[in-house]
Amino acid sequence: MNSIILLSLKEQLLKASKDIELSGHCRHKTGNLSVINRKEQYIIITPSGISKAKLVLADLVVCDFEGNILDNPNNNKPSSELPMHIACYKNRADVHSVVHTHSTYATAFAVKGLEIPPVVTESVFYKDKTTVIGYGKPGSRELAEKVTAGISEDTDVLILEKHGVIIMGEAIAETVLKAKYVEEVAKVALLSSMLNENNL
Numbered sequence: 001m002n003s004i005i006l007l008s009l010k011e012q013l014l015k016a017s018k019d020i021e022l023s024g025h026c027r028h029k030t031g032n033l034s035v036i037n038r039k040e041q042y043i044i045i046t047p048s049g050i051s052k053a054k055l056v057l058a059d060l061v062v063c064d065f066e067g068n069i070l071d072n073p074n075n076n077k078p079s080s081e082l083p084m085h086i087a088c089y090k091n092r093a094d095v096h097s098v099v100h101t102h103s104t105y106a107t108a109f110a111v112k113g114l115e116i117p118p119v120v121t122e123s124v125f126y127k128d129k130t131t132v133i134g135y136g137k138p139g140s141r142e143l144a145e146k147v148t149a150g151i152s153e154d155t156d157v158l159i160l161e162k163h164g165v166i167i168m169g170e171a172i173a174e175t176v177l178k179a180k181y182v183e184e185v186a187k188v189a190l191l192s193s194m195l196n197e198n199n200l
Protein backbone atom coordinates (compact mmCIF):
# COMPACT_ATOMS: atom_id res chain seq x y z
CA MET A 1 0.00 0.00 0.00
CA ASN A 2 1.26 3.43 -0.90
CA SER A 3 1.10 5.19 2.49
CA ILE A 4 0.77 8.68 1.01
CA ILE A 5 -2.26 7.70 -1.09
CA LEU A 6 -3.76 5.78 1.84
CA LEU A 7 -3.41 8.80 4.15
CA SER A 8 -4.88 11.12 1.53
CA LEU A 9 -7.92 8.87 1.00
CA LYS A 10 -8.42 8.51 4.77
CA GLU A 11 -8.29 12.28 5.20
CA GLN A 12 -10.86 12.81 2.43
CA LEU A 13 -13.16 10.18 3.94
CA LEU A 14 -12.81 11.64 7.44
CA LYS A 15 -13.62 15.15 6.25
CA ALA A 16 -16.64 13.92 4.26
CA SER A 17 -17.89 11.87 7.24
CA LYS A 18 -17.83 14.87 9.56
CA ASP A 19 -19.47 17.04 6.88
CA ILE A 20 -22.38 14.65 6.33
CA GLU A 21 -23.05 14.16 10.04
CA LEU A 22 -22.78 17.85 10.93
CA SER A 23 -25.15 18.72 8.07
CA GLY A 24 -27.73 16.35 9.58
CA HIS A 25 -27.79 13.58 6.99
CA CYS A 26 -26.24 10.82 9.14
CA ARG A 27 -27.59 11.54 12.59
CA HIS A 28 -27.48 9.22 15.59
CA LYS A 29 -24.62 7.06 14.25
CA THR A 30 -26.63 6.03 11.17
CA GLY A 31 -25.29 5.69 7.65
CA ASN A 32 -21.79 4.91 6.39
CA LEU A 33 -19.29 6.10 3.81
CA SER A 34 -16.47 4.49 1.88
CA VAL A 35 -13.85 5.16 -0.76
CA ILE A 36 -11.98 2.75 -3.02
CA ASN A 37 -8.43 2.49 -4.32
CA ARG A 38 -8.96 0.28 -7.37
CA LYS A 39 -5.29 0.19 -8.34
CA GLU A 40 -4.19 -1.16 -4.96
CA GLN A 41 -7.45 -3.03 -4.44
CA TYR A 42 -8.71 -1.82 -1.10
CA ILE A 43 -11.74 -0.05 0.33
CA ILE A 44 -11.73 2.31 3.31
CA ILE A 45 -15.00 2.41 5.25
CA THR A 46 -16.33 4.12 8.35
CA PRO A 47 -16.70 1.95 11.48
CA SER A 48 -20.00 1.04 13.10
CA GLY A 49 -21.06 2.47 16.44
CA ILE A 50 -19.03 5.70 16.38
CA SER A 51 -20.50 9.13 15.72
CA LYS A 52 -19.04 10.40 12.45
CA ALA A 53 -18.45 13.82 13.99
CA LYS A 54 -16.04 12.22 16.48
CA LEU A 55 -14.09 9.99 14.09
CA VAL A 56 -10.29 10.15 13.90
CA LEU A 57 -8.11 8.77 11.10
CA ALA A 58 -7.25 5.61 13.07
CA ASP A 59 -10.96 4.76 13.34
CA LEU A 60 -11.29 4.13 9.60
CA VAL A 61 -11.11 0.49 8.51
CA VAL A 62 -9.31 -0.75 5.38
CA CYS A 63 -10.65 -3.95 3.75
CA ASP A 64 -10.06 -5.92 0.58
CA PHE A 65 -12.79 -6.50 -2.01
CA GLU A 66 -14.02 -9.58 -0.15
CA GLY A 67 -14.41 -7.71 3.14
CA ASN A 68 -11.25 -9.01 4.83
CA ILE A 69 -9.66 -6.42 7.10
CA LEU A 70 -6.24 -5.16 5.98
CA ASP A 71 -5.64 -2.22 8.32
CA ASN A 72 -7.58 -1.27 11.45
CA PRO A 73 -5.45 0.70 13.94
CA ASN A 74 -8.22 1.21 16.52
CA ASN A 75 -9.64 -2.33 16.22
CA ASN A 76 -13.07 -1.11 15.18
CA LYS A 77 -15.85 -3.06 13.59
CA PRO A 78 -16.27 -2.02 9.93
CA SER A 79 -19.76 -0.88 9.05
CA SER A 80 -22.10 -3.87 8.86
CA GLU A 81 -23.21 -2.50 5.50
CA LEU A 82 -19.80 -3.15 3.93
CA PRO A 83 -21.22 -5.91 1.64
CA MET A 84 -23.55 -3.34 0.08
CA HIS A 85 -20.65 -0.97 -0.58
CA ILE A 86 -18.62 -3.80 -2.14
CA ALA A 87 -21.61 -4.63 -4.37
CA CYS A 88 -21.63 -1.03 -5.64
CA TYR A 89 -17.90 -1.07 -6.43
CA LYS A 90 -18.00 -4.48 -8.11
CA ASN A 91 -20.88 -3.52 -10.38
CA ARG A 92 -19.94 0.06 -11.25
CA ALA A 93 -16.33 0.45 -12.38
CA ASP A 94 -16.77 4.23 -12.57
CA VAL A 95 -17.67 4.57 -8.88
CA HIS A 96 -14.93 5.64 -6.45
CA SER A 97 -16.96 6.50 -3.37
CA VAL A 98 -20.24 5.38 -1.80
CA VAL A 99 -22.41 7.23 0.71
CA HIS A 100 -25.29 5.53 2.53
CA THR A 101 -27.67 7.59 4.63
CA HIS A 102 -30.98 7.29 6.44
CA SER A 103 -31.70 10.98 5.79
CA THR A 104 -35.27 11.80 6.72
CA TYR A 105 -36.97 12.83 3.47
CA ALA A 106 -35.22 10.34 1.20
CA THR A 107 -36.01 7.63 3.74
CA ALA A 108 -39.69 8.64 3.70
CA PHE A 109 -39.71 7.66 0.01
CA ALA A 110 -37.78 4.48 0.87
CA VAL A 111 -40.37 3.49 3.46
CA LYS A 112 -43.01 3.58 0.75
CA GLY A 113 -40.73 1.95 -1.84
CA LEU A 114 -41.05 4.98 -4.12
CA GLU A 115 -38.61 6.68 -6.47
CA ILE A 116 -37.92 10.35 -5.73
CA PRO A 117 -39.48 12.42 -8.55
CA PRO A 118 -37.01 14.93 -10.08
CA VAL A 119 -39.14 17.98 -9.25
CA VAL A 120 -36.32 20.55 -9.06
CA THR A 121 -33.15 21.03 -11.06
CA GLU A 122 -30.78 19.73 -8.37
CA SER A 123 -31.72 16.26 -9.58
CA VAL A 124 -29.46 16.73 -12.64
CA PHE A 125 -26.53 16.07 -10.32
CA TYR A 126 -27.66 12.44 -10.07
CA LYS A 127 -29.01 11.91 -13.61
CA ASP A 128 -32.61 12.85 -12.62
CA LYS A 129 -33.32 9.26 -11.66
CA THR A 130 -33.44 6.95 -8.67
CA THR A 131 -33.93 3.17 -8.56
CA VAL A 132 -35.83 1.32 -5.84
CA ILE A 133 -34.17 -1.79 -4.43
CA GLY A 134 -36.59 -4.24 -2.77
CA TYR A 135 -36.26 -4.80 0.95
CA GLY A 136 -33.34 -6.75 2.34
CA LYS A 137 -32.26 -6.83 5.97
CA PRO A 138 -29.60 -4.14 6.61
CA GLY A 139 -26.09 -5.62 6.47
CA SER A 140 -27.27 -8.90 4.94
CA ARG A 141 -25.92 -10.79 1.93
CA GLU A 142 -29.47 -10.74 0.58
CA LEU A 143 -29.44 -6.93 0.48
CA ALA A 144 -26.03 -6.89 -1.27
CA GLU A 145 -27.43 -9.34 -3.86
CA LYS A 146 -30.49 -7.14 -4.44
CA VAL A 147 -28.23 -4.10 -4.89
CA THR A 148 -26.18 -6.10 -7.41
CA ALA A 149 -29.34 -7.01 -9.33
CA GLY A 150 -30.73 -3.46 -9.34
CA ILE A 151 -27.65 -1.37 -9.99
CA SER A 152 -27.16 0.26 -13.42
CA GLU A 153 -25.36 3.17 -15.01
CA ASP A 154 -28.69 4.96 -15.45
CA THR A 155 -28.61 6.35 -11.93
CA ASP A 156 -26.24 7.00 -9.05
CA VAL A 157 -29.00 6.78 -6.43
CA LEU A 158 -30.54 3.61 -5.03
CA ILE A 159 -33.57 3.80 -2.76
CA LEU A 160 -33.43 0.91 -0.28
CA GLU A 161 -36.99 -0.07 0.54
CA LYS A 162 -37.91 0.52 4.21
CA HIS A 163 -34.30 1.49 4.96
CA GLY A 164 -32.51 4.47 3.38
CA VAL A 165 -30.57 5.54 0.32
CA ILE A 166 -27.24 4.85 -1.43
CA ILE A 167 -25.44 7.51 -3.44
CA MET A 168 -22.49 6.64 -5.69
CA GLY A 169 -19.91 8.92 -7.27
CA GLU A 170 -16.30 9.77 -7.92
CA ALA A 171 -14.55 11.93 -5.29
CA ILE A 172 -16.14 11.47 -1.86
CA ALA A 173 -16.71 15.22 -1.35
CA GLU A 174 -18.79 15.29 -4.55
CA THR A 175 -20.75 12.20 -3.52
CA VAL A 176 -21.60 13.82 -0.19
CA LEU A 177 -22.84 16.90 -2.08
CA LYS A 178 -24.91 14.61 -4.30
CA ALA A 179 -26.41 13.01 -1.16
CA LYS A 180 -27.42 16.48 0.01
CA TYR A 181 -29.12 17.19 -3.32
CA VAL A 182 -31.02 13.88 -3.11
CA GLU A 183 -32.32 14.84 0.33
CA GLU A 184 -33.24 18.35 -0.87
CA VAL A 185 -35.15 17.05 -3.90
CA ALA A 186 -36.95 14.48 -1.73
CA LYS A 187 -37.91 17.23 0.74
CA VAL A 188 -39.30 19.55 -1.95
CA ALA A 189 -41.09 16.66 -3.69
CA LEU A 190 -42.79 15.57 -0.49
CA LEU A 191 -43.74 19.06 0.67
CA SER A 192 -45.01 20.18 -2.73
CA SER A 193 -47.14 17.04 -2.98
CA MET A 194 -48.97 18.18 0.16
CA LEU A 195 -50.02 21.50 -1.34
CA ASN A 196 -53.11 22.18 -3.43
CA GLU A 197 -55.11 25.20 -4.48
CA ASN A 198 -57.63 24.72 -1.68
CA ASN A 199 -55.25 25.09 1.22
CA LEU A 200 -53.16 27.99 -0.08
Ligand SMILES: [Zn+2]
Binds near residue numbers: 081102138
Ligand atom coordinates in the same frame (compact mmCIF):
# COMPACT_ATOMS: atom_id res chain seq x y z
ZN1 LIG B 1 -28.52 1.63 6.61
